[in-house]
Amino acid sequence: MNPPRPAAAEGSTHPAPARPLPGAEPPQRGARAAFDREIEQLEALRHEAHTDLASTLPNRRHFLGRLDTTLADPGAAGAALLIVRVLHPDGLPRRPEAVHRVVATIAGVLGAYPRHVPGAFAGRLNESDFGLCLPASGVADETAATLLRALRALPAAGSGAVELVIGGVDGLFDESVGSALAAADQALAHAEAAGPSCIEIHRAGELDEAPLGERAWRARIDEALAGNRASLGEFPVQDRDGCLIHLECPLRVQLDVGGPFREARRWLAMASRGRLLPRVDLAALELALLAIARDGRPRCVHVSAASLLGAGFVGDVAQRLASSPAARGRLWLEVADGTTLARLLPRLREAGAAWRRHGVRLGIEHAGASMPSLARLAGIGLDHVKIEARFVRGAEAEPTVRAFAGGLVALVHSLGLQVIAEGVDDERDLAALWSLGFDGATGPAITARAAGSAAQTMSPS
Secondary structure, three states, X not given: OOOOOOOOOOOOOOOOOOOOOOOOOOHHHHHHHHHHHHHHHHHHHHHHHHEOOOOOOEOHHHHHHHHHHHHHOOOOOOEEEEEEEEEOHHXXXXXXXXXXXXXXXXXXXXXXXXXXXXXXXEEEOOOOEEEEEEOOOOOHHHHHHHHHHHHHOOHHHXXXXXXXXXXXXXXXXXXOHHHHHHHHHHHHHHHHHHOOOOEEEEEOOOOOOOOOOHHHHHHHHHHHHHOOOEEEOOEEEEOOOOOEEEEEOOEEEEOOOOOOEEOHHHOHHHHHHOOOHHHHHHHHHHHHHHHHHXXXXXXXXXXXXXXXXXXXXXXXXXXXXXXXXXXXOOEEEEEEOOOOHHHHHHHHHHHHHHHHHHOOEEEEEEEOOOHHHHHOOOOOOOOXXXXXXXXXXXXXXXXXXXXXXXXXXXXXXXXXXXXXEXXXXXXXXXXXHHHHOOOEEOOHHHHHHHHHHHXXXXXXO
């Protein structure tokens, strides 16, 4: 550091340089600096709330929340779940540095997968178990073998240092987190029975759809859309007073005439491969506009990144909005946060300008993983942000989760947007989120509350 310059002596003809007064910094620069500090603090809170500090991997709650999101992703083509188990953890050396070395070694090997395999993620499930989710089917056996070799090649977890087994389940598709974990645990039990360094991979239950090629899938989806064999689901989004903000309306498609209407997770990946997403999104939009005209209730549908980036899609939507004046102020459209969001910002600004003239409310869903990503949403014509369930689950019981959720509310509100919590499944969490200032919420807790209110309204006095 440079030493301080002495003040000028009294009567000097060279006065000391003027020092800037506090607050004399240009307002825009000062506001930006404060905003950047807020972003940094929120990133630190997110890390603390969702990280196992000993391993630096995501903690169990965050890992399972992301697994839930992955398994429910309608665009996913399948997944695999591997669990690395340390056998006899009580037998590890009691020296803290030895335990830390083993944990760090396993975490380092597992943590390499998300860096090199897009969509993969790892986490620490408990003292002895570490999880790895792979965003594809058919690779669990090979990955588990590679993983075990890598771990045993490192001194801290190698032969004689610690005993490991790996169990897992491959071909996960449209499964719950509970069933995926149960299948992986069963595989782990078989691996443990076989002894140290054993691997057991089970296959998820066979899909009830017969295997089809890409061309056949495209034909089925195309015929369903052309034949108007599609419908919307309806899940309430409410404010703290129980008033309806809008209905979330995912599209369902009847793949076979007379058959059930399938949720998007059954067919959306193949629609994406067949480049049918603009048609899918326009079908959902048209159904929502018809439903709004019928009963006046506000509805929200998803718009894919592929559709938004496609030529003519913004204009196609605007044309349909112009011919549906009854939907003014009652239609919400959402785009998912993710790796393509930065690329979407110019098109989102264009869409916002075109669609808001017709009263559309435009927002981002599945947000919360990146504070810089949220910060970029300022001034592009959005109305709301929906925070992914894994970032708010546990808000009542976990102070760090609550602090992070509160920081998210402050950030999103500072951008002039509403903030809505997704997938809230616990009444206590819901109460905590209301106290933090969330403007709305959706999920099982809200659905149950809405059903209870409807039953009370219908019951005789």
